[in-house]
Amino acid sequence: MADSLMNVDDALGQLLKAARVLPEATARPLGKALGNILAETPVAAVTVPPADNSAVDGYALNSRDASQPSLPVSQRIAAGQDPLPLEPGTAARIFTGAAVPEGADTVMMQENATLEGEEVVFSRTPEANQNIRPAGQDIQAGETLIEAGTRLEPWHLGLLASAGLPQVRVYRPLRIAVLSSGDELVTPGQPLAPGQIYNSNQTMLQSLVSAAGWEPVPFETVADTFDATRNALQRASEEADVIITTGGVSVGEEDHIRDAIQSLGQLNLWRMAIKPGKPLAFGHIGDTPILGLPGNPAAVLVTFLMLGRPFLRCCQGESGLTTPAAYALPLGFAVPRAQSRREYQRVRCRQLEGRQWLEAASNQSSGVLSTACWSDGLAVIPENETLAVGDTVLYYPFSSLLYG
Incomplete structure (x- = not known):
């Protein structure tokens, strides 16, 4: 029944509520902290800039002397020099970034000045505080520079450097174990026996983990036995901060992940109103969270991006999380039948006569990954709604979901 399915927003809320910061903090040089999450709230020990400085090449003077037809040049000030106080009734030759001398309250740019011998003549009237x-x-x-929990971008690192900080405390990247189980799964490059398929989920999830800046912990495909599954999960809980599994959480005789997790820790199995995907498992082995995603590759992609990645960002220590950038765009196709599950369709954003619209991939099956390669994002089809061509929906570009 539809009313027995958990709403996607409720599932995400429960995941975020359960998240806690997992990795320890460590000091890193600024040059190696890009993309890391700040584990402290640094405070500026200096004022930036430390003194009034010139925004242009030109002449520093006191605006009270603007009525004089010309002013003698009393000193030359380059950036990095400590200037002498300005002699009354004079101007100082000054360059961009140089400290403004005591007694000067304005800088006239050199384009509006003419040097005649040892005196300077201005073509415009200087005004106080200009340039x-x-x-x-x-x-x-004493000012807070950046709040803890911020993902460090190049401009953050530049700001920290401008305050004279050589290093900063950050959380080390999460270590995430990705486990796939099933005798039907074969590592790419190996020959296939009848009934076997290549393991795409392992490669895709490890790549999604790496794209987010986390560290995938390599594991071989787990054999379809309870003991092999339990041993692999035990080892993963000791080597990784978080475990992600794909498939194997249903009630089939060969689905051992569910029983193995419950024998080692605790597990909740949610049936979500989401398409593709429906089952999502969440629990712990000791202090290690485990996230069980569906088995079909398109369902793995959608559930990781919409639910797994926000949870992992919280576990990494990132604060102030916002929803990835989404855009309201019109559909180039109709959705004539309402569904009880929120659907994330693979789409491509098209341009026609200066307008954008969304084209759906030809096959939305949860087992089809090729249409994700054709697409550039996901369109959200709300539950219990029919839509006509031209109706507006939310569109999440993959770039936003991966890096936003």
């Missing part, structure tokens, strides 16, 4: 970057314009000493 001066004041001390502390960027950072004040």
Whole structure:
């Protein structure tokens, strides 16, 4: 029954509520901290810039002397020099980034100045405070630089460097074990026996983990026995921060993951109102969370992106999580029949006469991965709704889901 299925938003809420920061914090040089999650809230020890400085090449003067027809040039100030106080009734030759001397309150850019012998003549009237970057314009000493839980981008690292910090405390990347079980699964490159298929989920999930900046912990395909499954899960719980499994959580005689997890820890099995995918397992082996995804590859992709990745980001220590960027775009196809499950269709964003619209992949089967390669994102088809061509839905580009 549809009312027995858990809403996708409720499932995500339960996952995020259960998440806790797993990896320890460590100090890293700024040059090696890109993409890491900040484990502290650094405070500026210095003011940036430390003194008023010139925004242009030109001449520093006091605006009270603007009525003079010309001013003698009393000193030359390059960036990095400590200037002398400005002599009254004079101007100082100054360059971009150089400290403004005491007594000067404006800088006239050189394009509006003419040097005549040892005096400078201005073609415009200087105004107070023009072309001066004041001390502390960027950072004040004692100010919080970046909040803990922030994913460090290049501009964050630049800001930390400008405050003189050589290193920062960050969480090490999550170690994530990806386990697949099934005697039918074969590692690519090996010959296939009758009834066997190549294991695509292992490669795809390890790549999704790597794309997020986490560390996949390699595991071989687990044989379809209870003892092999239990031993692999036990070892994974000792070597990884999080375990992700695919398939094997139903009640079939050859589905051992569910029983093995329950023998080692605890497991909740949710039936979700999501398509592709429906079963999602979540539990713990000791202190190690385990996330059991469906077995079909398209369902693995959707459930990892929409549910697994947000959970893992919280476990990594990332705070202030926002939903990946989505765009309201019109459909180029109809959805004539309402469904009880929220559907994430593989689509491609098209351009026609300056307008964008969504084209659906030809095959939305949960076992078909080729249409994900044709697509560039997912369109959200709300549960219990019919849609006509031109109706607007949310569209998540894969780039947003992977890196947003």
